[in-house]
Amino acid sequence: MFDHASRRDVMRRLGAAAGATAVVGGLAGPATAHFPPHLAVEVKPGVSPNRVNPDSEGFTAVGVLATEEFDPTASPVRYRFGAPELVAEGRGPRSVHHEARDIEGDGREDLLLQFPTDDAELGGEEVAELRWDNDRTRQHGLSGTDDVTPFPVTGSRRGDGSVFTGGQVERVELVPGTFEPVAVRDRVPASWTVVDGDLDRSRDCGPVEPTFGDAKHVYLAPSDGSATYYVEAPSDPEATGEYSFGPFEVRPREGSGGWVAASDTSSRERVVGAEQP
Helix, strand or coil: CCCHHHHHHHHHHHHHHHHHHHHHHHHHCHHHHHCCCECCEEECCCCCCCEECCCCCCEEEEEECCCCCCCHHHCCCCEEEECHHHHHCCCCCECCEEEEECCCCCCCCEEEEEEEHHHCCCCCCCEEEEEEECCCCCCCEEEEEEECEECCCCEEEECCCCEECCCCEEEEEEEECCCCCEEEEEEEECCCEEEEECECCCCCCCCEEEECCCEEEEEECCECCEEEEEEECCCCHHHCEEEEECCCEEEECCCCCCCEECCCCCEEEEECCCCCC
């Protein structure tokens, strides 16, 4: 069993060897497509074990590590992710967001991808696969795998309603149903303003932090098995429309394992106009 650092070193060496094989495979013809070389892949970078709730409506982060032979930031972003059988059939969700980031802290830019978790069909799986399609036919490319730990998480969300006037404040209560104690964070539209609640003010970056997809995370310190916060709807007349909240995520206060999204804890709220005088 490798520790975290040595395991990543092995993954990089596999990725480098895979890149060399890819050149040979490209010359050898279609027969080699059944044995794709390995990408250096890390599900939920920096977290161990890689806990994933397969039924959640959240996202799973997957890192593609740069090797001597493959630079993920210089290649077209054509990745699919999911259960190995799903990916082998030419299916699996595409990434909804990607960014260059030095995941390993070695001075080289890797690629961080975000995939819809519930479309990856990871229920019961202990391995997830990421495939880079070298062309649009999905017949040739590189792939890599990483371990995952299915970790079902339940919970519930309680709010004041689903339709709000611009500037109106909603009270949101999140109730984790799987384990405690936990830390809790919720995904909130970027244009809504968090005004109060059980905010985790101990964080160096503060209780609210931007995330991808025109959203932000609000970090909460739950008490008595739940966490509550208050959020104000945007008051700009042009802000009329629907907004997605959640799913909220939980994790143990101590130890590893990272954030895991709770099933069925998303909601959609509608703003119908500017705040009335």
